[in-house]
Amino acid sequence: MNKELLSAIEYLSKEKNVSPDVIYDSLEAVLITAYKKEPGANSNAVVALNRNTGDYRIMAPKTVVETVEDKETQISLQLARNIDNGYDIDDVVNVDVTPKNFGRIAAQAAKQVMIQRLREAERSIVYDEFSNRTDDIITGIIQRIEQKNIYIDLGKAEAVLPVSEQIPTETYTVGQRIKCYVVEVRKTTKGAQILLSRTHPGLLKRLFELEVPEIYDGVVELKSVAREPGRRSKIAVYSRDENVDSVGACVGQKGMRVQNIVTELQNEKIDIVKWDEDPAVYIANALSPAQVISVTVDENDKSSSVVVPDYQLSLAIGKAGQNARLAAKLTNWKIDIKSETQAASANNETGTKDVIDDLDIMGDAVVSAELAEENMKS
Template identity: 45%
Template sequence: MSIGVSANRLELLQIARAVAAEKSIDETIVIEAIEEAIQKAARSRYGAENDIRAKIDPKTGELSLTRNMTVVEEVENESQELTLADAQKIDKTAEIGTVFSDELPPIEFGRVASQTAKQVITQKVREAERQRQFDEYKDRVGEIVNGIVKRVEYGNVIIDLGRAEGIIRRADGIPRENLQNNERVRAYIYDVREEVRGPQIFLSRAHPDFMAALFAQEVPEVYEGIIEIPSVARDPGSRAKIAVISNDGSIDPVGACVGMRGSRVQAVVSELAGEKIDIIPWSDDPATFIVNALQPAEVAKVVLDEEDQRIEVVVPDEQLSLAIGRRGQNVRLASQLTGWSIDILTEEEESERRQKEFAERTQLFIAALDVDEVIAQLLATEGFTDVEEIAYVDLGEIAVIEGFDEDTAEEIQARARDYLERLAAEQDAKRIELGVEDAVLEVEGVDLAMAVKFGENDVKTVDDLAGLVTDDLRGWFETKNGERVREPGILEEFNLSAEDAEMMIMRARVAAGWISEEDLPQPEVDETEAELDAEDAFDVSNMDLAELEAEAEALGLDLDEAAEAEKEAE
């Protein structure tokens, strides 16, 4: 059985409209797909080398089938082109670029042609439908959508969203939540990608932002922006922590999110398969925020390392298990919520560590200064941490120690300096033995101890040092088996700041000729301090000699220094 394309003009429009309505796409796209299908069938009949065009009138359904020929200077394809001379035999006004269209009679679709046309139309409609889905959802990332479970494939849940399908991959679902076919479900759109097989709408019920979006639906103050949610940390299906802050001092953010008798938070808990939620007041003070995040555990003391965003938290011995949580859950969620690495110690462990550090410093002072244990302990008790500090501190700070006098202080300081000189000689010999060139020592910021460390790590030339990055010197953090682990840097023990490490490398690059001095980062000028310095300077231009001497005496300067002050003020 064959189908004549001229049999029913309105039938084409009816088909186009029905398909467009069913697939929620533009009717024009369907008509264009039908035109392309007819063109393909016509070329099969009249020859694929011909430029055959089909056109359907969107109002009447009238189909026109034409064979086009273009006027060119030199013919390369006789089936689609003709010369200007031949064209002007047909139409004297013809010129280069003129297109002649010859009407072709209607064709009959045989079985093969009909099947081909159907495939073309189906493909075009499918492409249009995919594009429509992508355009509709690409700007909806971050929204919650409602859908119905269509099927479950290998742990991935396919969700019918009405006019599109989304997928909740196994990793994006809540563990132990068993979604059934035809079950209504809410999920969070976290990504929309245009792929070869069509647009992929990725949904999640485990995403931290899904919880924040649920609170925005349940808590009007969050939806209106009165209460903000800076961060969320989740162990999906088990426990979560959410930080909240109010922009209105009269509104308690925690109470507002909990709701009357817990109604608001319970609505979110129910949606998330019973996931327990700790609502934490946010603070711009890291220590306060971290202490809040470790609730319900009580914290006795914290020590912050802002450079590495690491905090040491000391808790009472009986609070340790509560602070860490089941399988480390509480401290892990608190770390995710705050963005800080958290080390938990008991008061007993912290005390033992302090005692160990005290004993190590005592032994260092005994060995380096050749003093007895009592004197070494007194120095450690006063807060001295290394020999260099003792060697160059103001003499009075040592002399005021109970039982010490100025002579004792001078002797201890002299021994400290002698020790450092011997140590420097040993380190320099070690540096030379390791093959570290002198030029490395000439880089500002590098001392002998550092040079030895460089040699032990095969950094022996200025070029070697110039080729490093900041993390090579200071260390870095990596995630291994789900745990955040610190990898030590070459100069780990020297506690370099990121700025100092970067500047050391940059100066090495200057020394190596990689960059110029002008490329070095310039220190920021504190305008307030500059203004104060200008105010503190005094003008000597209108002073007589007596006034100048009086001013100099008041400032503890001689006349030459006063003149220098004038120059600096200028």
């Protein structure tokens, strides 16, 4: 029985990746719980479990006295010296109170409670492991799709990719291997609940860290990310080493690095622009691939006015305003885009208004002079 117990603990420890101490602690708790259900059980009893042999006994501490008044907490000097002749009054003796039929009862109780404790320990280990992966990228296999929610097997745990975090343009199939961003890991009564995302900007950032060694090493810094998942994204990068081209490092030889990420995101277009501490330069870069003639910025309300060639206006704005919208998200600046013709027209209107205002002022001055002259004559 004892050898079987030790073998079972060793097997469970390896199979469930749980420390043997956790299993022994659970077993001790199970044994004392089972004992205290016995009639006349000693409330002060504890379990003495030998972790080398698997032998266990229920022991109750009792104080040696001349006359026993409380059998649960006291033992006579004569009985104490039957155990060990060295005991004296006021000494504490650990008395074996293991019931005769306790082995069978303990085995039944241990089986049920140990399974429960092991599950709890396993859940705790899984939670601890995955809670450290929050804001990181993780790879799993799609296990099943229920009510449009996708359940992904991560090996030791199952995670969910809800509808709200799925890219509308992507298709998902059971058995597909997929990379996701870990948004949150919650601890529940049923274990770790892992929430994943394919739309989070952090996914794009982590993919570039995986694909571009210069970003992972810190030579190139990814300053900002703006995404419209499944359609188009922009990232702003900066090189801490003047000998390293930040954009070129992200694109890779023959575009291989960025193409691997585009493939992973099922053909989501990615614009890589150079970050600059000068807001005007940064905004012009962010509107890539459109060419920019001039950028005027207002630091107070973080707004900018951009002038582009007439033939570049639609490209700068993008389909349904996508390029301008992403550039604004990327830079965190308001961007007003005008063509050369629109800008010139606006300037002409301003100039005309200024001329009219000047003429009005001159007219008022003439009238005032005439009135003054009439008053002098009178």
